[in-house]
Amino acid sequence: MLSTEKSVYIIGAGISGLVAAIELERAGYFPVILEGSDSIGGRVKTDETYGYLLDHGFQVLLTAYPELSRYLDLDKLNLKKFKAGAIILEAGGQSFAIHDPIRNPLKVFAMAFSKVGTLWDKYKMYALTKRLKEKSIEAIFTSPQSTTLTYLKDFGFSNRIIHNFFKPFFSGIFLEDQLSTSSRMFEFVFKMFGQGYAAIPEKGMGQIPQQLFEQLAHTQIRFNTKVSLIENNTIHLDSGNSLTADQIIIATAPGKLIGQDNLDYHQVTNLYFTLQQSFIVKPMIGLVPDDKFMINNLVFLTDVSKKYASDGRALLSVSIIKDVKGLENLETLVTKELEALTGIDANFFEHIKTYSIEKALPKLTDVKNSAPLQHVKLFDNVFLAGDQLLNGSINAAMTSGRLAVKALLSNA
Numbered sequence: 001m002l003s004t005e006k007s008v009y010i011i012g013a014g015i016s017g018l019v020a021a022i023e024l025e026r027a028g029y030f031p032v033i034l035e036g037s038d039s040i041g042g043r044v045k046t047d048e049t050y051g052y053l054l055d056h057g058f059q060v061l062l063t064a065y066p067e068l069s070r071y072l073d074l075d076k077l078n079l080k081k082f083k084a085g086a087i088i089l090e091a092g093g094q095s096f097a098i099h100d101p102i103r104n105p106l107k108v109f110a111m112a113f114s115k116v117g118t119l120w121d122k123y124k125m126y127a128l129t130k131r132l133k134e135k136s137i138e139a140i141f142t143s144p145q146s147t148t149l150t151y152l153k154d155f156g157f158s159n160r161i162i163h164n165f166f167k168p169f170f171s172g173i174f175l176e177d178q179l180s181t182s183s184r185m186f187e188f189v190f191k192m193f194g195q196g197y198a199a200i201p202e203k204g205m206g207q208i209p210q211q212l213f214e215q216l217a218h219t220q221i222r223f224n225t226k227v228s229l230i231e232n233n234t235i236h237l238d239s240g241n242s243l244t245a246d247q248i249i250i251a252t253a254p255g256k257l258i259g260q261d262n263l264d265y266h267q268v269t270n271l272y273f274t275l276q277q278s279f280i281v282k283p284m285i286g287l288v289p290d291d292k293f294m295i296n297n298l299v300f301l302t303d304v305s306k307k308y309a310s311d312g313r314a315l316l317s318v319s320i321i322k323d324v325k326g327l328e329n330l331e332t333l334v335t336k337e338l339e340a341l342t343g344i345d346a347n348f349f350e351h352i353k354t355y356s357i358e359k360a361l362p363k364l365t366d367v368k369n370s371a372p373l374q375h376v377k378l379f380d381n382v383f384l385a386g387d388q389l390l391n392g393s394i395n396a397a398m399t400s401g402r403l404a405v406k407a408l409l410s411n412a
Contacts, residue, residue, distance in 0.1 A: 006246040008408070009034060009235060011227050014042020015394055016385040017251030018212040019071055019401030021219040027409055030218040034235070034243075036226040040213050042252070043360065044394065046206030049353055051310035053204040057270045057357050058172070058299060058317045061208065062189070064196030065395035066137065070402070072211055078202040080283070080305040084193070087286045088116055088164055089298075093343035097284070098165050117161030124156050132191040140187045141369040148186040149179035168287035172297040174392075175266035175321050175361045182367045185391055202305045208394070230257050233381050247412075249404045250378070251385040253362065258378065263388055265359040269320040271334055272352040278303050278314040279342050293337050296321045316349070330354065362388040370399060373407040383408050 008024060010017045013035035024031045039045065045056045060082065061068075068074065085099040098116045117125075132140075146154070148170060152162055167179060173189060174181040201207035213221075226238040230250065235243040255262035278300040280286055286298045295318055301308040302315045309315045318338070324330055331354060335346035368390050376384045385404035390396035 006412075007244070008032070008247045008249070009243065009245040010249045010251050011230075011235075011257070012036075012042060012250070012252035012386070013040040013209075013213075013221055013223075014251060014386070015044060015209060015212070015397035016387065016401035016404070017042070017249070018209055018216070019398045020249050020251055020385055020405050022071065022212065022215050023402055023405035024408075025216060025218050027405065030220075033219060033221045034225045034227055034237075035221055035223050038223050040221070041206055041209035042397075043357075044205050044209055046204030047353075052272065052274065052315050052352055053301075053308045054272050054353055054355075055200075055205045055270075055301075055317070056355055057268050057360055058297070058319045059205050060198040060200055061205070061394060062192040062196055063199055064192045064194075065393070065398075067395045067398035067402075071215075071398055072208065077207055077211065079197075079199040080202055081197040081199045082304060083282060083284045084197070085284060086165065086169055087280055087282075087284050088168075089286050089288050089341045091290060091292075091340050093341065095286075115160075116164045118158050120156070121158050121161040125161075128155060128190065129194045132187055133194050135187070135191065137188065137191070137369055140191065141184050141367070143184060143187070145366075146183045147178075147180045148174070148183055151183035151186060152179070164289045165287065168289045168296055169285075171321055172285075172287070172319055175268050177296070177321055182365070185367045188367075188369070188391070189393075200301070200304055202307050204308070227257060229259075230254075230382060232379070246381065247408055248382045249385055249401075249408065250382065251401060251404070253386055253388050254378070254384060258382075264363040266321070266361040266363055267323070267325075267356070267358045268360045269324055269330070270355040270357065271318045271320070271331060272354070273316045273318065273335070273338075273349040274309070274352055275314045275316060275344075275348060275350070278316075279344060288341065293341070294320050294322055294324060295334065295337050295341070298338075315352075325356065361392040364388065364391060367391040369396075371403060373403065373410060376400070376403050376407045377411065380411065383411075 008029050008031045010020050010033045013033045021031050047054045089095050171177045228238050229236040233245050253263040283304040288295045298318045300314050331351045335349040339346040383404040385400040387396040389400045
């Protein structure tokens, strides 16, 4: 059969599903995407609410991700970059900064005397940045694994800088507060920060899947179409109907779709507030190392991109990785914490919306950058995609979509 005559279904219109559709179209296929929600993007979405752009959870795009050049026009996204480093926030309105000593050499003197860590820590930060710039991604993902916490201690960092910087910063990325994530993932993310920038599209993270979608010319997307089970070449829908496919790509965690247990995920709670003006006044993330606070990190997205607010006010994103499910008056409690951290009266923080994201990031013990094609082939006609196959990142989601189509084509 010609590729145009074969029925290929993709389950899920997230990043990996959209990339799989792009690759299938390039090979001459006319795929159909079955999406359970009413929109594309999966975990990468942006809502417009009261004139504010609200990403589903605080997310950034690391410009050094190698897959981006295959699928995205970064210039068209009009990326707005964060400054390297972070602002450390303490009770009583005290704050101090940490900077990248390679990117900001003029800040080295100030860094040497900041209380974020010891002078030795500043040297070790420089040494780690330089070391990982020279280490290939392939070498990172074939290195022996430990926890991130063990890795940092073995590298020689003090408990002070681990507590003040590494723990709150990478807890916000890994969505767990013990730094138990694989050291491979830490090295990869740290390298990406060192080689490129953290950035957001001018009009929200949802512009990333939107740009992928706009590349599709022969793909049909059926929204609000939930899949309950896949048996051989039959797709059973929640509606009770079924579809027959020549080939299927499951671009989401397969779990019960194939009769297995569902994957475990890290969760995050993301709250948005608006203020008359930012108290950080620079495109940097604020970290809260004190465990007494629920807040892990915060950022004024309007300090990075003015387009996140249509009224000229400041848009504040607050992230909590602790389990606050069922906690009453969460928004009020968070404004009280913000008051304790900044000295700004809690009443000035106007709540816009709260996102409780239970499936924010897959829990993975063995992270990798790629996989043999036989590992993404489930059955003769069923293939797997999704970042849970490799590592929790936009880069991995793209890689997995490409690998699934490569396996499908090699099996055709």
